Structures are given as C-alpha cells and as structure tokens.
Amino acid sequence: MLYRETGQFKTSYSADQAIFPIFQDRMFILGWLIVAFIAVPLMASEYWFQIILIPFLVFSLATLGLNILVGYCGQISLGTGGFMAVGAFSAYKLATNVPELNIIFVILISGLITALVGILFGLPSLRIKGFYLAVATLAAQFFLIWMFNKFGWFVNYSPSGSIAIPPMEIFGVMVTSAKADPVARYYLALGFTVVLALLAKNLVRGPTGRAWMAIRDMDIAAEIIGIKPLATKLKAFAVSSFFIGVAGALYFSAWSGTAESDAFDINLSFNILFMVIIGGLGSVVGSFMGAAFIVLLPIFLTNLFVGELGFSALTAKHLEITIFGALIIFFLAVEPHGLARMWQVTKEKLRIWPFPH
Amino acid sequence: MEMLNAVFVAPFVDMFTYPAFFVEVLLGGLTAGVMYSLVALGFVLIFKASGVFNFAQGVLALFAALTLVGLMTGTIPFSQNSMSALALPIWLAVIATGGVMVGLAYAIERVVLRPLVNQEEIIMFMSTIGLAFVLEGVGDMMWGSDVKALDVGIPSGSFEVNGVLVQVFDLWAAGIAAVMVAFLAVFFQKTKIGRALRAVADDHQAALSVGIPLKTIWVAVWSVAGLVALVAGIMWGSKSGVQFSLSLIALKALPVLILGGFTSIPGAIIGGLIIGVGEKVAEVYWGPLVNGAIENWFAYVLALLFLMFRPQGLFGEKIIERI
Amino acid sequence: MSAVENPRQISGEVLLNVEDISLSFGGVKAIRGVSFNILKGEIRAIIGPNGAGKTSMLNVINGFYHPQEGKITYKGETRSKMRSHVAAKQGIARTFQNVALFKGMSTLDNLMTGRLLKQREGILQQTVDMLLHAVYLGPAKRQEVVERKVVEEIIDFLEIEAIRKTPVGRLPYGLQKRVELGRAIAMEPELLLLDEPMAGMNLEEKGDMSRFIIDLNDQYGTTIALIEHDMGVVMDLSDRVVVLNYGEKIADGTPNEVSANQDVIDAYLGVS
Ligand SMILES: Nc1ncnc2c1ncn2[C@@H]1O[C@H](COP(=O)(O)OP(=O)(O)OP(=O)(O)O)[C@@H](O)[C@H]1O
Ligand SMILES: [Mg+2]
Numbered sequence: 001m002l003y004r005e006t007g008q009f010k011t012s013y014s015a016d017q018a019i020f021p022i023f024q025d026r027m028f029i030l031g032w033l034i035v036a037f038i039a040v041p042l043m044a045s046e047y048w049f050q051i052i053l054i055p056f057l058v059f060s061l062a063t064l065g066l067n068i069l070v071g072y073c074g075q076i077s078l079g080t081g082g083f084m085a086v087g088a089f090s091a092y093k094l095a096t097n098v099p100e101l102n103i104i105f106v107i108l109i110s111g112l113i114t115a116l117v118g119i120l121f122g123l124p125s126l127r128i129k130g131f132y133l134a135v136a137t138l139a140a141q142f143f144l145i146w147m148f149n150k151f152g153w154f155v156n157y158s159p160s161g162s163i164a165i166p167p168m169e170i171f172g173v174m175v176t177s178a179k180a181d182p183v184a185r186y187y188l189a190l191g192f193t194v195v196l197a198l199l200a201k202n203l204v205r206g207p208t209g210r211a212w213m214a215i216r217d218m219d220i221a222a223e224i225i226g227i228k229p230l231a232t233k234l235k236a237f238a239v240s241s242f243f244i245g246v247a248g249a250l251y252f253s254a255w256s257g258t259a260e261s262d263a264f265d266i267n268l269s270f271n272i273l274f275m276v277i278i279g280g281l282g283s284v285v286g287s288f289m290g291a292a293f294i295v296l297l298p299i300f301l302t303n304l305f306v307g308e309l310g311f312s313a314l315t316a317k318h319l320e321i322t323i324f325g326a327l328i329i330f331f332l333a334v335e336p337h338g339l340a341r342m343w344q345v346t347k348e349k350l351r352i353w354p355f356p357h
Numbered sequence: 358m359e360m361l362n363a364v365f366v367a368p369f370v371d372m373f374t375y376p377a378f379f380v381e382v383l384l385g386g387l388t389a390g391v392m393y394s395l396v397a398l399g400f401v402l403i404f405k406a407s408g409v410f411n412f413a414q415g416v417l418a419l420f421a422a423l424t425l426v427g428l429m430t431g432t433i434p435f436s437q438n439s440m441s442a443l444a445l446p447i448w449l450a451v452i453a454t455g456g457v458m459v460g461l462a463y464a465i466e467r468v469v470l471r472p473l474v475n476q477e478e479i480i481m482f483m484s485t486i487g488l489a490f491v492l493e494g495v496g497d498m499m500w501g502s503d504v505k506a507l508d509v510g511i512p513s514g515s516f517e518v519n520g521v522l523v524q525v526f527d528l529w530a531a532g533i534a535a536v537m538v539a540f541l542a543v544f545f546q547k548t549k550i551g552r553a554l555r556a557v558a559d560d561h562q563a564a565l566s567v568g569i570p571l572k573t574i575w576v577a578v579w580s581v582a583g584l585v586a587l588v589a590g591i592m593w594g595s596k597s598g599v600q601f602s603l604s605l606i607a608l609k610a611l612p613v614l615i616l617g618g619f620t621s622i623p624g625a626i627i628g629g630l631i632i633g634v635g636e637k638v639a640e641v642y643w644g645p646l647v648n649g650a651i652e653n654w655f656a657y658v659l660a661l662l663f664l665m666f667r668p669q670g671l672f673g674e675k676i677i678e679r680i
Numbered sequence: 681m682s683a684v685e686n687p688r689q690i691s692g693e694v695l696l697n698v699e700d701i702s703l704s705f706g707g708v709k710a711i712r713g714v715s716f717n718i719l720k721g722e723i724r725a726i727i728g729p730n731g732a733g734k735t736s737m738l739n740v741i742n743g744f745y746h747p748q749e750g751k752i753t754y755k756g757e758t759r760s761k762m763r764s765h766v767a768a769k770q771g772i773a774r775t776f777q778n779v780a781l782f783k784g785m786s787t788l789d790n791l792m793t794g795r796l797l798k799q800r801e802g803i804l805q806q807t808v809d810m811l812l813h814a815v816y817l818g819p820a821k822r823q824e825v826v827e828r829k830v831v832e833e834i835i836d837f838l839e840i841e842a843i844r845k846t847p848v849g850r851l852p853y854g855l856q857k858r859v860e861l862g863r864a865i866a867m868e869p870e871l872l873l874l875d876e877p878m879a880g881m882n883l884e885e886k887g888d889m890s891r892f893i894i895d896l897n898d899q900y901g902t903t904i905a906l907i908e909h910d911m912g913v914v915m916d917l918s919d920r921v922v923v924l925n926y927g928e929k930i931a932d933g934t935p936n937e938v939s940a941n942q943d944v945i946d947a948y949l950g951v952s
Contacts, residue, residue: 013828014821076479128664131410131482131619135611136664139657150648199814206813206824207796210785214793217782220680224742224780225867226768226797235810266605270486277483282784318497325490332484333472677705680744680776 019201036190041183049182052295054255057189058247060291063275064200064284065243070273071282072204073236074216075125079137081268082144083241086114087248088259089154092163095176095253096156103168103175107192107249114245115238117144122237126230129219141266148261164258176253189254192246201284203239212236213282274324278331279338286340293339297323368642377520382641383634388527390633391534392596395589396610397617397625398538399582404619406554406578409470410482413489415607417583420461420496422590422599425454426507427500434499447509451587458583466575474571493604502601507594530592537588538626541581550577612660618670628671632656690919694753695720695871695903696741701750703736703927710736711747712927718871723897724905725914725935728924729947734907735777737924738873741905742774743767754871768797773869775860777876777907783849787859790848791834794866795827834862838892854885861892872896874906878913886910890917915939923947 020026044053066080090110094101101109121140125133148154155163167177174180175188203209211232214222223229252259271294279290298320305316335341372379400414411417427434428450431443445453469488473481514525545551553569554577593603613632617624636655644651669675696718703711711733718724726734739745741752743762751758754770773794782790800809812820835841838858843851848859857877864872877893878886890913896902908914914921914935921938923931925947931938938944 013825013832017821017824017828019816074479076482124661124665127668130479132615132664132668134482135615135657136661138608138611139654139661142654142657146650146653150650202816203810203814206816206820207792207799207827208810208813210789210793211796213785213789214782214796217784218780220678220744221776221780221782222793224680224744224764224768224774225794225863226765227793228765231803231806235806239810270490273483273486314502315498318494318502320494321490322494322498325487325492325494328487328490329469329484332476332480332487333469336476336480677745680739680778680780 019198033194036194041186046182049186051299054186054189056292056295057193058251058255059272059275059295060288061193061196061250062244062247062272063279063291064197064287065240065247066272067276067282067287068200068204068243069236069240070276072209072216073212073233075233075236076130076134077137078134078266078269078273079121079140080244080272081264081266082141083114083118083244084248084251084268085144085148085261085264086117087111087245088252088264089148089163090114090245091249091253092165093154095166095168099166103170103188103253107246107253110249111242111246114248115242118237118241119234122234125233125237141269145261145265162258162260163252165253177257185254189250192250196243196246197284200243204284208235274328277328277338280340281337283337283340285343286338289339289343363646364643371642380521382637384523384527386634386637387630388524388530388633389637390630391530392589392593393610393613393632394626394629395534395585395592396607397613397629398622399585399589400610400614401620401622401625402582402585403578406557407575408478409485410478411582412482412485413492414582414586415604415610416489416492417586418590418593418607419599419601419604420492421454421458421583421587422507422594422603423496423500424457425450425587425591426505426594426599428453432500437501451509454587455584458587459580462576462579462583465579466572470575471572489604493601504598504600507591507599509591509595511595526596533588533592537585538622541622544581554578609656612656615660615664616671618672621670621672624670624672632659635659690719690721693720695755697753698741699751701740701747701752703740703745703747709927711740714924714929716922716929716932718903718905720903721901722903722919723893723917725918725921726905726907726924727909727914727921732924733927734924735875738774738875738905738907742772742873768867771870772873773864773867774873775857775864775875775877777879779853779856779860781848781856781860781863784847786845786847787840788831788844790859791831791862791866792827794863795830797867831866834865838862854881857881857889865896870903872902872904874904876907876909878908878910886913893917911939
C-alpha cells in the first residue's frame with residue numbers, strides 16, 4: 001500500500017482543495033522538480049539537452065496549451081503551429097527591435113500577443129462548433145504561416161526569410177542563441193514550463209476550469225445554468241494561445257535559435273494534437289507524458305529502424321508516420337484518456353498493492 | 358486612394374478589358390473546383406450515412422492513385438522495384454484498385470470504426486486523422502513516395518473558342534464528374550443497398566430496426582467513398598502527378614463542405630465550384646497586391662466568413678438544438 | 681440558501697406570466713397561444729400527454745426557445761428574446777427530462793458549476809479573477825472555500841455525501857437526477873423548473889424526491905414549476921395545475937378541479 005489516501009483526513013475545505021491534496025502526489029511532484037532542476041543539469045550532455053530535454057519542455061507547454069482548448073473546453077483546433085509561429089515571430093520582433101527588453105518579458109509579451117490572435121480566431125466559436133470549428137482553425141494555420149512567409153517586415157527583411165535570436169541575458173547569464181550554454185537555455189525553458197504548468201493546474205481545478213468542462217460536456221446545459229458560452233470559450237482560446245505562444249517563443253529562443261515560418265506548418269499542429277491525445281485529453285500531467293512520448297518515439301524508432309535494422313531513412317520515416325497514426329487510433333479506441341489514465345489506473349493498483357482486490 | 362483603386366477598381370477593369378483571359382481564369386477555377394467537389398463528395402457520403410467526419414478522404418484519394426500507378430507500372434509492393442511483366446493494362450488496374458479500395462473499407466470498418474462505435478463524434482474525427490497518417494505511411498512504403506506520372510489515357514491538348522483557350526482535359530474532368538454524380542444518384546435511388554444507406558442517413562434507429570446491420574452499411578458506404586476517392590485520385594493524379602501534396606490540396610475539400618453543408622451532395626458540388634473559382638480569381642486579380650500565394654488560405658478564410666453568417670452551409674437545414 | 685420566515689404563504693404576487701405564447705418548428709406547432717401564470721411561492725404543475733409541448737414551454741420560459749408570438753413577464757419585467765444564461769442570472773434554474781449533467785466531472789464539481797453565475801461580471805473583473813485563481817491566493821482561495829460550503833450544505837440536504845467525488849457518468853439514473861436537482865439548487869433560484877424529476881424512479885426514490893421538492897418550497901420559499909406524468913405525485917405536491925394537449929391549454933386550476941375536468945379526462949384517454 002504505497003499509495004493511499006486513507007489516514008489523510010482533511011479537516012477543512014481549504015485543505016481538501018489544495019493543489020495536490022494527497023501526500024504521495026506532493027512527493028511525486030517534488031521528486032520530479034528535484035530531478036528536473038538539480039539532477040538533470042548535472043548529468044545531461046549537450047546532445048540530451050538539444051535533442052530531448054529542451055524540445056520536451058517546449059512541446060509540453062504547447063501540448064498543455066492545446067489541451068486546455070481541446071481537452072478541457074472541447075474546442076478542436078488544428079491551428080497550433082500557426083499560433084506557435086506567432087509566439088516565435090513576436091519574440092523575434094521584440095528581441096531585435098527592443099533590445100533592452102529582458103528575455104523574460106519578451107517571451108511573456110509574445111504569449112500575450114498570441115493570446116490576442118487566439119481570441120480573434122476564437123470569435124467564430126460562438127456560432128461554430130465541432131468539426132466546423134476545426135476547419136475554421138485551419139484558416140488561422142494557413143493564413144498565419146502565409147503572412148510570416150510573405151511579408152518581409154516579420155523577418156526584418158532578411159533575404160533568407162529566416163529569423164535568428166540575438167544573444168540575451170538574465171542576470172548576466174547568456175540564455176539564448178548558440179553562444180549560450182545549453183544548461184542555461186534548459187533552465188529558461190524549464191522555468192517557464194514549471195510555473196505555467198502550476199498556473200494551469202490551478203486554473204483547471206477552479207471556476208474557470210469548471211466552466212470550460214461544462215461547455216465541453218454539454219454546452220447547452222452549461223448556458224442554461226448561467227455560463228456565458230462566448231466569454232468562457234474566449235477565455236479558453238486566450239489562455240490556450242498564451243501557452244502556445246510562450247511555447248513558440250521558447251521553441252525559437254531557447255531551443256532552435258533560428259526558425260523559418262515553414263517550421264510551424266500544419267504537421268506541427270497535428271503533432272501537438274497527437275501529444276494531447278496520447279497524453280490524455282483533459283489532463284495536465286498527461287500533457288507532459290504525451291510530449292515525452294512523441295519526442296522520444298521518433299528517436300527510438302530511428303535508432304531501431306536505421307541503426308539496428310538498417311532500413312533507409314526514408315522507409316524509417318514512413319514507418320514512423322504509420323506507427324503514429326496507428327497509435328492514435330489505438331489510444332482513441334482503447335484509452336481515450338491516454339497515458340494519464342493509464343498512470344491513474346496504475347496508481348489505483350498501487351493503492352491496494354500488494355492485495356489484488 | 359491608390360490603395361482603394363487597386364483593391365476595388367483595377368481588378369474589375371482588368372476583367373473587362375481582357376475578357377478572354379478572365380474566362381480562362383474562370384475555367385481553370387472550375388476545373389480545380391470539380392476536383393475539390395470529387396473529394397468533398399466522398400466525404401459527404403460517409404458523413405451522411407455514419408456521422409463520421411472523415412478527415413482521411415483526401416489521403417484515400419492519394420492512396421487510390423498510388424495504388425493505381427503501382428499496378429499500372431508493375432511495382433512490387435514494399436520493394437521500390439517494378440517488373441514490367443507485372444504491369445496491368447489500364448482497365449484491369451482500375452478494377453483492381455477498386456477492389457483494393459473495397460478491401461480497405463472492410464479493414465477500416467474492422468480496425469478503426471468497430472472499436473470506436475458509440476464514441477463521441479470528436480473522437481471519431483480524430484481517429485480519422487490517425488487513419489490518414491497510416492494510409493499515407495503505408496501508401497508511401499508500398500508504392501514509393503516519389504512523384505509519379507499517371508496517364509490513364511484522358512486526352513489532353515487544347516483548342517480555342519472566341520480567343521479563349523480551352524483544355525480538353527478539363528472538359529473530360531467535368532464530364533467524368535457529371536457521370537459519377539449521375540451514377541451515384543442511380544445507386545442511391547435504385548439499388549437496395551443504396552436505399553438502405555439513404556434510410557440510415559435519415560434515421561439511424563429506423564434503419565437498424567428494419568434489420569440492416571450497421572457493419573454492412575459502414576463497409577458499403579466506405580467502399581463507395583473509396584471508389585469516389587479513386588476517381589478523384591485519377592483526375593488529380595493525371596493533372597498534376599501523384600504525390601503527397603495531393604492530400605494537402607485535398608484538405609481544401611473541408612472548406613468546400615462548410616460552404617455546401619456536410620450532408621448535401623449538390624452542396625458538395627456547388628461548394629467545390631465556388632471555392633475553385635473564388636480562389637483562382639482572388640489569386641489572379643487580388644493576389645499580387647499582397648505578394649501572392651493567397652490560394653493557400655483563401656478557401657479557409659472564405660469558409661470561415663461564410664460560417665459566421667450561415668453556420669449550416671448553403672444547403673444544410675437549420676437545426677434547432679433540443680435538450 | 682437561507683430560509684425565509686413564514687415561507688409557505690402564497691402571496692398572490694405573480695412571479696411569472698406567460699401570455700399567448702406560440703412556438704413552432706418548421707411545420708410543427710409545439711405551442712399554440714398558451715397563457716398562464718405562476719405565483720410567487722407556489723408549486724405549479726404542468727401536465728399533459730406526450731408531445732403536448734410541456735418541455736417546449738419550459739424551454740420558452742428559460743429563454744432556450746424563442747417563441748414566435750406572445751409575451752413573457754418575469755418579476756414585472758416583460759422580455760422578448762433572451763438568452764438562457766441571462767434567464768439563469770435572473771433566478772431561473774431548471775433540470776432536464778433527459779439528465780443533462782456534465783459527464784466528465786464529479787458530483788461536487790457539477791454542483792460547483794451551479795455557483796458559477798455568482799461570479800463577478802465584466803471583462804476586467806473576470807480577467808483579474810481568473811489570474812487570482814491561477815495563482816490561487818487571497819480572495820480567490822477564500823471564495824472557493826465559501827462556494828464549497830454552500831455546495832456542501834446542498835450535498836447534505838440531498839443526502840449524497842457518499843458520491844461527492846464520484847464522476848457523475850458512473851452514477852445510477854436516480855442519483856443522477858438528484859445531482860441535477862442539486863446543481864439547480866446551487867444556483868439559488870427564485871423559480872425552479874423541473875422537467876419530469878421522477879421519471880424512471882422507483883417508489884422510494886419518488887418519495888425522496890417529493891420530500892426534497894416540498895422542503896425546498898417550504899424552507900426556502902423557492903417557487904417551483906414541475907412537469908410530471910405521475911398523477912399521484914401531482915395531486916400531492918402541486919397547488920395549481922395547467923394542462924396542455926397538442927400545444928393548447930385545455931385546463932387550469934387546483935388539482936381537484938383539473939382532475940374532474942372532462943376535457944382533461946378525454947385528453948388522457950385519447951378521445952379527441
Ligand atoms: N428542437 C425541436 N425541433 C423540432 N421539433 C421539436 C423540437 N422540440 C420539440 N419539438 C416538437 O414539439 C412538440 C412538443 O414537444 P415537447 O418536447 O415540448 O413535448 P412534451 O410535452 O415535453 O412531451 P413528453 O411528455 O414526451 O416529454 C413535439 O412534437 C416535438 O417533436
Ligand atoms: Mg418533455
């Protein structure tokens with residue numbers, strides 16, 4: 001009985017409403033934080049930072065953002081790539097045009113700009129639902145990428161059309177561009193991810209989250225009990241886009257260092273949707289699990305197919321696409337709540353362990 | 358002032374000054390529109406009969422075209438090699454591909470739809486995105502992912518009428534689309550299975566209670582959609598080669614559906630034509646003002662604006678939700 | 681929820697007045713020129729055969745359907761078109777014929793959604809509140825505890841302590857109906873609309889539900905309009921009954937008057 005709540009009596013509602021009411025969960029989160037903040041930087045190599053850890057953090061944040069919209073509020077979006085591009089290009093314009101602005105504010109403001117764009121494209125959600133809305137978000141995806149591609153202003157008229165983050169510092173430590181230590185860039189991404197994830201967790205378990213879930217589960221009934229559909233959905237669009245925008249800004253500033261608009265094409269949107277589904281619709285932890293899974297899977301598969309089995313890179317890529325698709329179908333059919341639910345089930349097993357029932 | 362002129366006056370002046378060119382642009386748009394309609398059609402069939410929003414319809418067309426080219430050139434699946442001895446004649450290859458599409462319908466029913474029956478629509482929708490990925494990966498592995506020419510003998514060339522250049526291929530495309538719509542109409546009116554499909558579309562419960570198994574219905578409707586995808590794949594592939602971008606272009610069937618309504622066959626056709634013509638005209642006359650390539654998004658934005666005013670589409674019925 | 685003193689006194693003051701309401705869907709006329717009123721503090725039953733237009737009437741009252749003709753006056757204010765969340769804000773709550781709970785949420789969270797309409801209005805306030813809840817400090821935290829207390833009282837009242845944290849999708853039908861009533865009560869409504877609250881329940885469950893309805897009306901002075909097919913329940917609970925048939929009002933009065941009415945008897949026996 002490693003994991004159990006018996007004996008942990010809550011003597012007040014506020015204790016019962018704490019962010020992690022169960023002791024083991026608190027320890028679990030604390031453990032991960034220690035690993036992430038202390039152990040990993042001591043042990044990881046540059047390869048690890050660049051190929052696994054930083055992208056994992058960036059995509060976790062984007063997944064969390066999309067999960068707020070799709071998993072909590074029930075509004076499908078296929079425009080995640082486009083919104084990440086808004087975050088990345090805003091960060092570029094701010095960093096190059098307002099060099100005295102600290103990178104933290106650059107990233108936050110980029111998130112806010114993305115939130116505004118998200119609200120704009122979320123407006124139709126009052127009248128459009130479900131698949132119709134999914135198609136409408138494709139408009140955002142294609143329009144935004146086209147815009148960044150076609151107007152030189154967004155790339156400061158660089159002839160290659162690509163953007164590069166200037167070196168920027170926090171308290172005298174370089175945290176962006178190739179000049180920065182990967183550990184510093186990792187901490188930048190980690191800081192934003194951890195803080196935003198905690199905020200997200202608080203939001204979804206409070207009144208805002210309940211309103212989102214009510215809209216998701218039955219929008220008509222939600223309106224009849226006094227929830228304003230448009231305001232609630234727009235909040236979801238705003239918060240979701242803020243997260244995705246910050247993720248886009250981090251993608252560019254903490255991870256890739258350079259970017260072109262095509263990096264944010266519709267395939268990125270699908271990838272992040274897959275992370276949401278595999279991780280678990282409507283789960284904060286699941287967002288991390290889904291991102292980890294989809295960041296690691298291609299690395300694993302490429303090693304297996306190309307490294308071990310000697311397939312050509314092209315075949316490996318096609319196999320990968322096939323496996324991704326099959327996994328999506330598998331998860332939707334067998335466990336629509338994804339890895340998060342599997343984890344939950346495991347925890348429940350631990351609760352009664354070592355007794356089978 | 359100059360700007361207003363460029364947006365609101367100059368394009369129209371152009372249209373009237375060079376009417377022959379304008380007509381050619383329209384014709385080009387109509388052809389593209391027919392292609393969109395063909396994809397949208399398969400989509401409407403599935404949505405009507407099973408309520409599934411089949412995101413994979415475009416990839417289905419790509420898959421059909423890949424298979425057809427593979428069979429015509431005698432490609433050995435999964436090997437990237439071909440033997441001319443295995444190459445099938447066109448007619449046989451088309452029939453065989455049709456068979457493959459029906460087989461695929463069986464497989465989809467068994468592996469994707471059956472485990473997901475009774476799930477929410479949104480889950481079904483996302484699973485068809487998964488399906489699209491599987492089909493793309495498998496298609497590429499089986500037949501290779503290089504760009505392939507497809508020639509099933511549709512005549513090409515062009516002739517001039519009153520100074521307007523008309524592509525013979527376009528006429529054929531329109532003709533084939535018309536024949537297919539007529540064929541579908543007959544299928545739904547006259548055949549037993551077609552009538553059954555209509556019954557399900559109208560009332561799932563009623564159809565089940567008269568004893569048509571859901572399984573049969575799903576296989577049938579996905580087969581028909583697969584055949585429609587084959588026709589779409591042949592037309593697209595003959596025009597611009599068989600390649601992955603086909604499935605991306607096919608995404609434009611989605612705004613078509615929004616315009617036409619998810620359940621209306623005439624809607625799919627007229628919606629396709631509107632989108633095809635609209636984006637061509639916009640690209641040619643207004644595109645240059647904003648650095649071009651507005652074809653990438655025009656259809657989606659048009660659909661979005663349209664949705665704001667008529668959420669049920671051109672031909673869809675207004676539904677009043679119940680509780 | 682606070683009890684009012686000497687509540688079970690129907691003052692004669694009209695809380696809701698519907699006048700000449702007509703509603704149609706395409707060709708189907710669901711309601712034809714129906715008028716009646718609901719007095720403050722009473723339990724008003726709406727009865728009639730299947731398809732009579734009862735549910736549609738409730739949908740009109742809470743702004744979910746917009747009638748083609750007629751007027752609705754609520755608390756002295758006449759309105760034309762109103763969205764249902766505005767009606768909720770003005771104190772009209774309801775339950776549904778087919779349970780309309782939020783399936784993915786627990787009993788507690790479902791009840792807490794009933795408190796959402798007590799939030800502050802306005803874009804600025806809402807944004808500030810959202811941020812406060814995100815950091816979960818100060819007023820936001822206190823507010824959560826206050827709302828939780830209100831909801832816990834309702835949980836006690838409805839005797840559903842044991843299922844507090846159970847996802848509602850897993851509950852049996854009878855309990856789901858009870859949770860749905862709880863969600864409506866959490867809105868602290870002045871007018872509570874109940875659409876067949878006892879459908880599909882066994883005798884014991886019906887007894888419990890009747891008790892809750894009476895207590896609610898009695899202790900808290902909530903005005904209740906209820907649709908019910910079980911005539912026994914209607915006779916026991918209601919002060920006055922309005923009878924609909926094919927969208928028309930065919931009778932209106934005390935339970936005894938209505939049950940003696942020849943038109944009503946004919947309608948129920950299927951004579952036309
Ligand atoms: N959203 C809608 N669209 C079309 N027709 C509707 C709609 N809502 C109700 N109707 C029709 O209006 C009529 C009255 O329906 P209503 O649900 O109000 O009846 P009811 O008295 O509640 O019946 P029951 O006892 O079966 O619940 C019926 O013919 C119904 O089919
Ligand atoms: Mg009813």
